[in-house]
Amino acid sequence: MWMTVSYACWGISILLALWMLYDWFKVDTTYSEETLTSSREGELEAVSEKHRI
Amino acid sequence: MTVAVETRETVVHGDRVSLLRVLGPAHVWALGVGIVLVGEFTGWNFAADKGGALAALIVCWVVGLLYTSVAMIDSEVTSTVAAAGGQYAQAKHIVGPLMAFNVALFLVFAYTMLEVSDAILLGDTIVAKAGVEGLTHNSFIAATIVVLAWLNYRGVLMTLNVNFVITAIAYISIVILFFSVSPWTQGAVLKLNELVTPGNALPYGWIGVIAAFQFGIWYYLGIEGTTQAAEEVRSPARSLPYGTMAGMITLLIAAAMTWYVCASLMPWAYLGITYYPLWDAGKLTGSPLLENLLFIATLLAALASANGCINDAARAWFSLGRDRYLPSWFSAVHPKFRTPYRSILFLLPIALAFAFIADLNQAITFSILSGVLQYTFMSINIMMFRKKWPLGSIRRGYTHPFHPLPAIVLFCLCVVTFFAIFLGFGSQLIAMIAFYFLISLWFHFYRYKFVRRGDQFTMPWPKPQGY
Numbered sequence: 001m002w003m004t005v006s007y008a009c010w011g012i013s014i015l016l017a018l019w020m021l022y023d024w025f026k027v028d029t030t031y032s033e034e035t036l037t038s039s040r041e042g043e044l045e046a047v048s049e050k051h052r053i
Numbered sequence: 054m055t056v057a058v059e060t061r062e063t064v065v066h067g068d069r070v071s072l073l074r075v076l077g078p079a080h081v082w083a084l085g086v087g088i089v090l091v092g093e094f095t096g097w098n099f100a101a102d103k104g105g106a107l108a109a110l111i112v113c114w115v116v117g118l119l120y121t122s123v124a125m126i127d128s129e130v131t132s133t134v135a136a137a138g139g140q141y142a143q144a145k146h147i148v149g150p151l152m153a154f155n156v157a158l159f160l161v162f163a164y165t166m167l168e169v170s171d172a173i174l175l176g177d178t179i180v181a182k183a184g185v186e187g188l189t190h191n192s193f194i195a196a197t198i199v200v201l202a203w204l205n206y207r208g209v210l211m212t213l214n215v216n217f218v219i220t221a222i223a224y225i226s227i228v229i230l231f232f233s234v235s236p237w238t239q240g241a242v243l244k245l246n247e248l249v250t251p252g253n254a255l256p257y258g259w260i261g262v263i264a265a266f267q268f269g270i271w272y273y274l275g276i277e278g279t280t281q282a283a284e285e286v287r288s289p290a291r292s293l294p295y296g297t298m299a300g301m302i303t304l305l306i307a308a309a310m311t312w313y314v315c316a317s318l319m320p321w322a323y324l325g326i327t328y329y330p331l332w333d334a335g336k337l338t339g340s341p342l343l344e345n346l347l348f349i350a351t352l353l354a355a356l357a358s359a360n361g362c363i364n365d366a367a368r369a370w371f372s373l374g375r376d377r378y379l380p381s382w383f384s385a386v387h388p389k390f391r392t393p394y395r396s397i398l399f400l401l402p403i404a405l406a407f408a409f410i411a412d413l414n415q416a417i418t419f420s421i422l423s424g425v426l427q428y429t430f431m432s433i434n435i436m437m438f439r440k441k442w443p444l445g446s447i448r449r450g451y452t453h454p455f456h457p458l459p460a461i462v463l464f465c466l467c468v469v470t471f472f473a474i475f476l477g478f479g480s481q482l483i484a485m486i487a488f489y490f491l492i493s494l495w496f497h498f499y500r501y502k503f504v505r506r507g508d509q510f511t512m513p514w515p516k517p518q519g520y
Contacts, residue, residue: 002179003185003187006188006189009196013192013199016199016202020203020398021398023206023394024394027387033382033385036386036388037375037386039071039375039384040069040071040511041142
């Protein structure tokens with residue numbers, strides 16, 4: 001039983017790693033570098049003032 | 054023209070993509086306690102090997118004082134400098150760029166090595182439970198690191214919701230164990246007066262107590278990680294001090310209960326070498342239910358810790374990229390999940406590599422060393438913060454009491470801990486200091502020219518006093 005769990009762990013790890021690589025590729029080819037790296041430290045404070053849930 | 058687009062959860066200005074501000078005090082608690090609680094399940098007990106069972110209790114309280122100072126100081130500064138990167142952002146604004154760069158590296162090393170230790174612990178615990186020939190820990194290590202990285206990649210809210218649930222289960226298991234062994238009655242299950250006697254309480258005297266500091270750190274290592282959530286909590290000035298202080302109180306109670314039960318069930322010589330003190334305590338009660346509960350809780354505590362560490366290390370790395378201390382490529386935020394996805398993915402293979410090649414002791418030592426370097430910085434940082442911006446000059450979310458006493462206590466205890474580490478791992482300590490010295494030279498002479506100097510300082514504060 002434990003050996004099966006061990007193989008399942010490898011399988012899940014490989015699947016999720018591939019999914020993350022695919023998503024990374026998709027995001028990087030869909031959005032511009034400028035957009036992806038547009039976060040600014042100070043700006044968030046100003047934005048939060050308008051925050052509503 | 055910038056257009057404000059409002060969604061249910063956050064506000065995006067035009068094309069800007071930022072981290073998501075969705076967390077509350079419970080998530081801050083889950084992040085801090087989640088990272089730390091694994092230390093009750095393994096790690097703290099090696100203090101007994103260094104100095105006996107009583108030494109493990111003395112360091113529980115004295116190191117608790119160190120971390121209470123850390124939590125108070127951190128709460129004051131972070132409730133004022135609420136930015137991802139935590140202590141890195143604090144150092145950048147209060148001390149300067151070179152200190153900030155070093156602090157960020159302390160953070161990344163401390164959390165990544167702790168994540169590695171957690172994954173190894175989880176793998177070893179499963180292998181020990183299974184008792185199957187040929188079964189190795191590698192698949193469990195890989196699954197731990199990759200699944201948690203995926204969770205972190207997908208969003209901070211789910212990540213810390215999961216952490217809250219698994220941390221709470223692990224914590225409740227300690228409480229259940231404590232009340233199951235009739236803690237109010239000695240002799241029924243617990244035998245503290247037989248196991249800890251005046252003859253064996255401090256087998257190596259007071260030098261053993263000093264040496265035990267190195268592992269006493271494990272009772273609380275990582276509680277300062279709450280500050281990494283600063284940019285993702287809805288109300289940093291309220292949530293961060295509240296979550297951090299509540300976490301510290303929780304841990305002090307857990308540490309005391311853990312020591313009492315384990316020291317009352319196991320002789321110090323065994324307690325000091327076992328990798329699973331609480332799981333062993335569960336076995337020694339003779340209850341299969343408690344044994345299995347503590348086995349599961351050990352796994353959950355390791356998972357919660359690794360999960361929080363991935364979260365924190367990625368934010369520190371992301372912040373370095375955002376300020377161009379490292380290539381700005383690392384500062385990318387996922388447009389859908391709002392996580393620092395490139396930093397998470399970059400640190401993933403590094404953690405896997407260390408988990409496969411390093412042993413548990415090396416990983417733990419590097420984590421502790423980086424942590425203590427960071428605490429030493431914090432004691433100096435708060436002194437400079439209060440001097441440059443005295444009370445009343447800027448708005449603080451929380452003001453810690455008795456200043457400068459906590460800073461002095463913190464600094465003195467860090468010096469004692471460095472001495473304790475030197476006694477046990479002198480060569481690693483020197484190697485690590487040499488590494489930080491060389492990387493500082495690289496930053497000063499090469500990397501700093503890429504930094505946009507005016508963009509680093511984002512807090513709308515008045516000029517510091519004396520400038």
